[in-house]
Amino acid sequence: MILTDREIQIFLANRQIKIEPKPDPVLYSSTSVDLTLSKQLRVWSFDQIEKTKGEIITPGPKFKYLKFRDKYTKSITIRPTKGYVLAPEAFVLAWTHETICLPNHSRIAARVEGKSSLARLGLAVHVTAPTIHAGFEGPLQLELCNHGPVSIRLTPGMPICQVIFEMTLGTPAKGYSGIFLRQKK
Amino acid sequence: MSRVKARIVRGANGSERIAYITTAEGVCAEVLLSATQTGTNHILAAEVARDKNNVLIELPQETSSGYWRIWVNKKQVLHQ
Numbered sequence: 001m002i003l004t005d006r007e008i009q010i011f012l013a014n015r016q017i018k019i020e021p022k023p024d025p026v027l028y029s030s031t032s033v034d035l036t037l038s039k040q041l042r043v044w045s046f047d048q049i050e051k052t053k054g055e056i057i058t059p060g061p062k063f064k065y066l067k068f069r070d071k072y073t074k075s076i077t078i079r080p081t082k083g084y085v086l087a088p089e090a091f092v093l094a095w096t097h098e099t100i101c102l103p104n105h106s107r108i109a110a111r112v113e114g115k116s117s118l119a120r121l122g123l124a125v126h127v128t129a130p131t132i133h134a135g136f137e138g139p140l141q142l143e144l145c146n147h148g149p150v151s152i153r154l155t156p157g158m159p160i161c162q163v164i165f166e167m168t169l170g171t172p173a174k175g176y177s178g179i180f181l182r183q184k185k
Numbered sequence: 186m187s188r189v190k191a192r193i194v195r196g197a198n199g200s201e202r203i204a205y206i207t208t209a210e211g212v213c214a215e216v217l218l219s220a221t222q223t224g225t226n227h228i229l230a231a232e233v234a235r236d237k238n239n240v241l242i243e244l245p246q247e248t249s250s251g252y253w254r255i256w257v258n259k260k261q262v263l264h265q
Contacts, residue, residue: 029253
């Protein structure tokens with residue numbers, strides 16, 4: 001079952017869902033709540049990519065994502081006045097300004113999805129990985145890709161994605177404990 | 186459903202309308218709607234909350250700037 005705006009607010013009041021800072025009333029819709037863009041972004045280090053041209057990554061048991069991330073990307077801070085211009089076909093990693101927490105006992109999981117106003121411009125916010133498991137805690141990482149033909153200026157604080165909360169049928173034996181638990185921007 | 190004052194113009198096809206609604210902060214919110222969700226000078230929207238001067242409404246579609254809900258001055262709400 002998907003939570004409506006009223007249920008989301010009740011769950012927030014009871015601390016069964018935690019969102020910090022609390023979303024403004026205008027960020028709700030009937031069955032979701034919008035989160036906003038953080039000023040932190042991870043962009044590709046094209047110098048490094050050029051240097052290691054031809055290298056092939058092999059996802060699997062020996063693959064270390066954080067090592068890969070630190071080698072090929074760098075963290076930047078978006079200046080609020082200038083924003084960050086996402087060129088056509090560009091792909092960056094972004095974060096929500098808000099952190100969310102879904103305690104195991106709350107029986108809540110969620111999905112992060114795009115917004116139609118941005119989708120119409122060609123902006124995707126995830127690459128086939130929308131699930132937020134029960135037990136997750138942290139800001140949400142977004143995989144932003146501009147599939148449109150025109151550059152899009154991203155500004156911190158803009159509504160960037162929506163989160164849909166769903167009740168699970170029972171309490172999970174083990175909540176989320178993957179590498180992205182309490183992930184940092 | 187409430188009727189909320191808006192400037193309505195024709196959209197890209199016969200069944201589409203573009204509505205311009207002035208928010209409580211004085212910003213013009215743009216939203217693409219079906220003709221069935223609009224009148225000549227209003228849109229249909231759901232009232233969610235109210236304070237002394239303003240009403241929080243939920244629009245039938247998301248605005249161009251990405252909001253489903255906007256605060257409007259209560260004088261803009263024509264009818265309940």
